[in-house]
Amino acid sequence: MTEAVTIADIDAAALRLKGHVRRTPLLNSPFLDEIAGRRVWIKAECLQHTGSFKYRGAWSAISGIAEAARKRGVIAFSSGNHAQGVALAARQHGAACVIIMPSDAPALKIANTRALGAEVVLYDRANEDRDAIGAAMAEARGLSLIKPFDAPLVIAGQASCGLEIAEQAAKRGIKSAQVLTCCGGGGLTSGIALALEARAPDMTVRPVEPQGFDDVARSLQAGRIERNPALTGSICDAIITPQPGDLTFPILKRLCGAGLAVSDQEALRAMALALLRLKIVIEPGGAVALAAALFHGDALEGEDVIAVASGGNADPEMMTRALETLGA
Amino acid sequence: MTEAVTIADIDAAALRLKGHVRRTPLLNSPFLDEIAGRRVWIKAECLQHTGSFKYRGAWSAISGIAEAARKRGVIAFSSGNHAQGVALAARQHGAACVIIMPSDAPALKIANTRALGAEVVLYDRANEDRDAIGAAMAEARGLSLIKPFDAPLVIAGQASCGLEIAEQAAKRGIKSAQVLTCCGGGGLTSGIALALEARAPDMTVRPVEPQGFDDVARSLQAGRIERNPALTGSICDAIITPQPGDLTFPILKRLCGAGLAVSDQEALRAMALALLRLKIVIEPGGAVALAAALFHGDALEGEDVIAVASGGNADPEMMTRALETLGA
Numbered sequence: 001m002t003e004a005v006t007i008a009d010i011d012a013a014a015l016r017l018k019g020h021v022r023r024t025p026l027l028n029s030p031f032l033d034e035i036a037g038r039r040v041w042i043k044a045e046c047l048q049h050t051g052s053f054k055y056r057g058a059w060s061a062i063s064g065i066a067e068a069a070r071k072r073g074v075i076a077f078s079s080g081n082h083a084q085g086v087a088l089a090a091r092q093h094g095a096a097c098v099i100i101m102p103s104d105a106p107a108l109k110i111a112n113t114r115a116l117g118a119e120v121v122l123y124d125r126a127n128e129d130r131d132a133i134g135a136a137m138a139e140a141r142g143l144s145l146i147k148p149f150d151a152p153l154v155i156a157g158q159a160s161c162g163l164e165i166a167e168q169a170a171k172r173g174i175k176s177a178q179v180l181t182c183c184g185g186g187g188l189t190s191g192i193a194l195a196l197e198a199r200a201p202d203m204t205v206r207p208v209e210p211q212g213f214d215d216v217a218r219s220l221q222a223g224r225i226e227r228n229p230a231l232t233g234s235i236c237d238a239i240i241t242p243q244p245g246d247l248t249f250p251i252l253k254r255l256c257g258a259g260l261a262v263s264d265q266e267a268l269r270a271m272a273l274a275l276l277r278l279k280i281v282i283e284p285g286g287a288v289a290l291a292a293a294l295f296h297g298d299a300l301e302g303e304d305v306i307a308v309a310s311g312g313n314a315d316p317e318m319m320t321r322a323l324e325t326l327g328a
Numbered sequence: 329m330t331e332a333v334t335i336a337d338i339d340a341a342a343l344r345l346k347g348h349v350r351r352t353p354l355l356n357s358p359f360l361d362e363i364a365g366r367r368v369w370i371k372a373e374c375l376q377h378t379g380s381f382k383y384r385g386a387w388s389a390i391s392g393i394a395e396a397a398r399k400r401g402v403i404a405f406s407s408g409n410h411a412q413g414v415a416l417a418a419r420q421h422g423a424a425c426v427i428i429m430p431s432d433a434p435a436l437k438i439a440n441t442r443a444l445g446a447e448v449v450l451y452d453r454a455n456e457d458r459d460a461i462g463a464a465m466a467e468a469r470g471l472s473l474i475k476p477f478d479a480p481l482v483i484a485g486q487a488s489c490g491l492e493i494a495e496q497a498a499k500r501g502i503k504s505a506q507v508l509t510c511c512g513g514g515g516l517t518s519g520i521a522l523a524l525e526a527r528a529p530d531m532t533v534r535p536v537e538p539q540g541f542d543d544v545a546r547s548l549q550a551g552r553i554e555r556n557p558a559l560t561g562s563i564c565d566a567i568i569t570p571q572p573g574d575l576t577f578p579i580l581k582r583l584c585g586a587g588l589a590v591s592d593q594e595a596l597r598a599m600a601l602a603l604l605r606l607k608i609v610i611e612p613g614g615a616v617a618l619a620a621a622l623f624h625g626d627a628l629e630g631e632d633v634i635a636v637a638s639g640g641n642a643d644p645e646m647m648t649r650a651l652e653t654l655g656a
Contacts, residue, residue, distance in 0.1 A: 279609040279640030312607035
């Protein structure tokens with residue numbers, strides 16, 4: 001496979017995913033339409049296995065490598081949604097799985113990843129080199145690295161979400177719409193954009209990020225990759241990455257409309273409204289697209305908008321905090 | 329239509345519902361399987377329009393009456409999920425809709441029902457006769473009463489949930505399983521039991537109720553209708569009814585296994601685990617089936633159990649209370 005991702009690659013990934021991935025529902029609520037002033041459709045990817053779209057890319061990558069490599073096992077660097085997606089997809093393939101995590105990652109995330117069958121290797125953020133540890137283990141055991149976004153098989157897997165959006169929107173008679181995606185490194189956003197280019201060309205993808213961490217929006221505006229000034233300071237941690245990927249950015253640049261940015265408070269309020277009106281849990285980073293649909297309508301166009309709710313791995317404290325935004 | 333509900337009635341209801349009802353997903357989580365000690369499948373009916381299965385029966389009933397009657401409009405008595413289901417289904421049919429509610433119903437529920445297009449008529453619980461008010465309005469305007477459970481068209485509509493369960497289970501290779509249903513008047517439970525009798529005869533429905541309000545379990549044991557001693561005192565208010573219905577009970581008696589009862593605390597904990605592991609909101613009354621699957625495994629049989637999460641209309645305070653059960 002070359003570095004380009006074609007619709008044939010995406011269809012092939014969707015075929016491998018069939019029967020394993022959940023076809024997540026496209027939800028709506030008259031109460032949210034009222035707030036947004038247009039029809040809002042929510043692609044509830046928080047209901048995917050392991051609670052986020054990451055399972056799609058992980059399954060695509062693990063099923064797409066050669067069998068001999070798969071038998072040796074896979075490795076990933078992540079303390080979050082990517083870790084859980086890779087761990088479960090690896091276990092379901094009978095492949096050994098090593099996840100490299102910082103030793104100060106939340107105990108629950110470490111426990112969850114282990115419970116999904118992965119061997120978790122902890123490293124000391126201050127004194128150890130994560131990449132060196134991973135490279136040494138990969139070398140010694142012949143493990144294949146599953147990157148979080150900047151890899152063709154991963155992008156093709158995330159694109160399966162876009163194929164579903166195209167089909168589900170068509171069933172509802174929606175041909176033209178802006179599709180808002182929660183955007184970190186751009187794997188989900190570029191995948192969806194490629195799928196829609198082929199199957200729903202009148203739709204436009206608009207990446208959404210947390211305010212102050214809008215590297216993709218700024219990169220799109222500048223026409224070249226821009227970095228975030230910091231990597232901490234937002235509750236939307238799941239989608240904060242240093243910069244768009246080398247593979248994903250050219251796709252975003254070619255296909256996406258302007259980026260949007262929302263505040264942490266808006267993300268929390270979108271989480272709360274999703275709990276109340278859609279009966280789904282979204283994590284802050286997975287709620288930015290819905291927040292843009294609800295609270296940044298002036299920057300959007302059209303009668304219908306589709307917001308991808310990319311993940312739901314919020315801890316109980318964050319859910320409680322979101323619910324507090326509904327108080328009088 | 330006679331008082332009996334046949335599989336032909338159920339298929340006809342499903343055909344009327346097609347394209348309107350949401351086909352809700354059948355979810356699972358390895359973390360819940362671990363707690364239950366078997367595979368647990370959750371039919372996420374909380375993701376149905378208006379947040380509960382009630383929309384199915386409401387749509388079935390409104391679409392199933394004669395056009396002339398539909399044009400005159402419908403009426404229902406409810407302050408809860410049935411009210412919202414009837415209100416939305418009526419609006420979508422272009423039918424006028426009157427909902428009779430006690431004047432002390434929560435303001436949010438009244439507002440929600442009005443927002444779905446219904447004319448809400450409030451009555452004073454202490455000094456007014458609800459049935460007399462409803463009968464007078466129905467008479468004056470020729471409105472058709474949509475009963476909450478004891479009506480063939482309603483039972484046939486709820487049964488569409490059972491048809492989906494049969495298909496979704498078969499796709500996963502599950503032929504035999506106990507199907508746990510949250511049970512109030514028995515509309516959902518009898519409908520699912522009828523659908524499974526025809527389409528998945530190796531499955532057995534087990535009604536689940538709140539402890540102290542287990543009229544269905546006691547009625548099944550006694551072989552005749554028994555009443556609840558009280559109608560308040562549980563957070564599972566959505567499924568507390570005086571007694572099983574005259575139409576539903578014979579169906580339950582013929583087709584269901586023994587009933588189960590769970591505590592309010594178990595329902596809250598099941599709600600919390602659904603938020604954390606499935607990313608869905610269930611209300612207490614909609615969580616009793618999952619609670620039985622998770623915490624009453626000794627009373628169950630088989631490798632797979634299916635729990636219907638019948639509704640998700642929990643208010644923020646109840647969600648917060650559920651999340652508190654996860655604390656250290």
